[in-house]
Amino acid sequence: MYTHQLSIQVADPANMPDAFNEFEFLISSYYTSGQKLGKQHTVYIDGNTLVCIIQAHEETSLSTENNYYVTLRTERLEEFCGNKIQVKQLGKAHEEQPVCTCAKSDFYLLIADQSAIDSPVKCGTCFDVVPLYKLPAYYEHGYAPILGWETNYQAVDTLQIDGEVGEVWATEQMSNPNSELSIQGRAVCAGIEQKTGINTYYYLHNTKENTVEQELDSVCPACQTPWLLTTPLANGIFPFKCDNCRLISAFSANLAGY
Numbered sequence: 001m002y003t004h005q006l007s008i009q010v011a012d013p014a015n016m017p018d019a020f021n022e023f024e025f026l027i028s029s030y031y032t033s034g035q036k037l038g039k040q041h042t043v044y045i046d047g048n049t050l051v052c053i054i055q056a057h058e059e060t061s062l063s064t065e066n067n068y069y070v071t072l073r074t075e076r077l078e079e080f081c082g083n084k085i086q087v088k089q090l091g092k093a094h095e096e097q098p099v100c101t102c103a104k105s106d107f108y109l110l111i112a113d114q115s116a117i118d119s120p121v122k123c124g125t126c127f128d129v130v131p132l133y134k135l136p137a138y139y140e141h142g143y144a145p146i147l148g149w150e151t152n153y154q155a156v157d158t159l160q161i162d163g164e165v166g167e168v169w170a171t172e173q174m175s176n177p178n179s180e181l182s183i184q185g186r187a188v189c190a191g192i193e194q195k196t197g198i199n200t201y202y203y204l205h206n207t208k209e210n211t212v213e214q215e216l217d218s219v220c221p222a223c224q225t226p227w228l229l230t231t232p233l234a235n236g237i238f239p240f241k242c243d244n245c246r247l248i249s250a251f252s253a254n255l256a257g258y
């Protein structure tokens with residue numbers, strides 16, 4: 001993950017309020033294009049310069065071919081400011097998070113969690129992250145519906161982890177293949193699959209209070225067929241997979257006796 005600084009000097013101070021708004025629109029476009037990670041950001045003013053620090057998957061995330069709306073917003077902003085936008089790479093994260101470089105992935109996995117800001121699409125061959133901008137545009141040149149599901153998942157996961165408000169409801173949303181959250185996520189998977197031609201699976205949270213034996217005998221919660229793999233995926237993290245329902249899961253976090 002890399003940290004980049006976007007900045008632009010505003011030539012006429014009278015244009016600062018409008019330039020500020022345009023800069024915000026541009027940052028939002030970088031988010032829906034998958035180039036910027038995480039929904040949150042802060043724009044600050046340094047003298048007559050607008051500045052925003054953003055996280056991205058790659059060194060080149062902001063400099064490769066830009067998204068349609070990013071290009072449009074950049075042009076408008078530069079016109080307002082009478083200057084060109086500057087992109088500076090500030091550094092990279094201490095812990096490397098590899099980006100998938102597979103020529104073709106065996107499948108994709110849609111998975112998110114409370115705190116991660118990385119792309120929710122993982123490669124089913126290397127299990128590294130697939131930046132959204134590497135996928136064909138999902139909706140209106142960007143990926144807003146995928147990010148919308150991710151935001152919902154993070155909100156629900158937060159309730160589930162904090163455990164004070166709505167924990168039972170949140171757990172059900174994450175574990176039931178037909179919950180509102182799962183329906184939204186599985187529709188996103190179907191959309192990615194339709195656009196890429198690559199099978200796309202949905203990660204289902206598993207909190208069943210099973211014994212190990214019950215877990216090994218468990219069935220896909222959507223179609224009730226056995227779904228234990230002979231070789232678990234991703235170095236043992238995902239032992240369950242249903243090809244009919246495009247679902248993947250892990251052993252329960254609540255295994256009885258553990």
Ligand SMILES: [Zn+2]
Pocket residue numbers: 100101102105123124125126127128
């Ligand atoms: Zn890969």
Ligand SMILES: [Zn+2]
Pocket residue numbers: 220221222223224225242243244245246247
């Ligand atoms: Zn199934």
